[in-house]
Amino acid sequence: MSVLSVAGLWHSFAKSPVLKDISFEVEKGEIVGLIGPSGAGKSTLLRALCGLEKPDQGSVVLQGQDITTLAERDLRKARQNIGLVFQHFNLLQTKTVAQNVALPLKIAGWSSNDIKARVKELLELVGLGEHSEKYPAQLSGGQKQRVGIARALANAPSLLLCDEATSALDPQSTTAVLDLLSDINRKLGLTIILITHEMDVIRRFAQRVLVLDQGELVHNGAILDLLTRSNNPPAVQALLNETRPALPHTLQSNLTNKPLEKHLSVVRALLVGDEASTAFISDISIRFDLRLVLISGGASLYAGVPTVDMVFTLDKPLSEEMTAYLSDRTQLMEVLGYVPAHY
Numbered sequence: 001m002s003v004l005s006v007a008g009l010w011h012s013f014a015k016s017p018v019l020k021d022i023s024f025e026v027e028k029g030e031i032v033g034l035i036g037p038s039g040a041g042k043s044t045l046l047r048a049l050c051g052l053e054k055p056d057q058g059s060v061v062l063q064g065q066d067i068t069t070l071a072e073r074d075l076r077k078a079r080q081n082i083g084l085v086f087q088h089f090n091l092l093q094t095k096t097v098a099q100n101v102a103l104p105l106k107i108a109g110w111s112s113n114d115i116k117a118r119v120k121e122l123l124e125l126v127g128l129g130e131h132s133e134k135y136p137a138q139l140s141g142g143q144k145q146r147v148g149i150a151r152a153l154a155n156a157p158s159l160l161l162c163d164e165a166t167s168a169l170d171p172q173s174t175t176a177v178l179d180l181l182s183d184i185n186r187k188l189g190l191t192i193i194l195i196t197h198e199m200d201v202i203r204r205f206a207q208r209v210l211v212l213d214q215g216e217l218v219h220n221g222a223i224l225d226l227l228t229r230s231n232n233p234p235a236v237q238a239l240l241n242e243t244r245p246a247l248p249h250t251l252q253s254n255l256t257n258k259p260l261e262k263h264l265s266v267v268r269a270l271l272v273g274d275e276a277s278t279a280f281i282s283d284i285s286i287r288f289d290l291r292l293v294l295i296s297g298g299a300s301l302y303a304g305v306p307t308v309d310m311v312f313t314l315d316k317p318l319s320e321e322m323t324a325y326l327s328d329r330t331q332l333m334e335v336l337g338y339v340p341a342h343y
């Protein structure tokens, strides 16, 4: 069943369209990433999803209720069904951790006894049971974000919207916060939409990805499908290029696009699923009798799917037969160029 159903959403600022006919559904328990270049309309869409921006046209149906048609009072109530997690945590500095988490419950009219019990439960859920009487300034960035998550979950929302929730955190805290969100997703079956510019976060965390470009939804599907599509808009492709294995400077600066004599071919190959655990490298060197040198890359998981993304050099130009063989075994295969044998 869809928790969220967005249909035909349009929005403009000063007559300039920022969201253009956006439609998508999100199922209960899904973790969906929302990416796109700067200015693509991600924040505007997020604001429209929680009723902070009223779209010019279209509907945002959250659990059967179209929030675009609600009057302010009903909208305030409907918003309790949406948790928001922000990049800079937005905690009240003069309130303790417990008081920050209690705030949405107070607004929702809970009794003080119920608030106390709920806050304790929430802080235990996010692993901050010991820190309830501390002030935000006494916490690390990762701990502050845990408070932000506990506060967002206070009213047991059906949908959690995370706006760059890990962008202000170091890699270790990012992993801890993503693990916590995954855990909550599993335990509570909570639906999560996550805006981020960090492709690594999308890769590890999102089961599906929505891509906005200049206000249009240009992809709604698996991140791996996006990586292997050849017709991505340039700004989207630039985002995806961050996931490519980095090339050493010496190789990069010697790279030409013409296959000159005695040059090595530089090839990128993306192996997915079962293929990621095969003896791919030795298979091709034996089959085609060539020397293959691994330059960069490695193994990782894309939404739980094993992948190996690597760049290597070959001491022969690619024949038609080799190209066909490599294309068959890889999800993506591209010749990046050619370098002299001793670059």
Ligand SMILES: Nc1ncnc2c1ncn2[C@@H]1O[C@H](COP(=O)(O)OP(=O)(O)OP(=O)(O)O)[C@@H](O)[C@H]1O
Pocket: 013, 014, 018, 036, 037, 038, 039, 040, 041, 042, 043, 044, 045
């Ligand atoms: N309140 C506003 N008034 C006028 N224009 C706005 C307003 N909010 C956003 N815009 C414009 O709408 C477009 C989309 O902005 P939005 O913030 O939604 O993009 P974004 O994808 O979230 O970008 P970023 O990744 O940089 O945060 C931009 O051109 C922006 O300048």
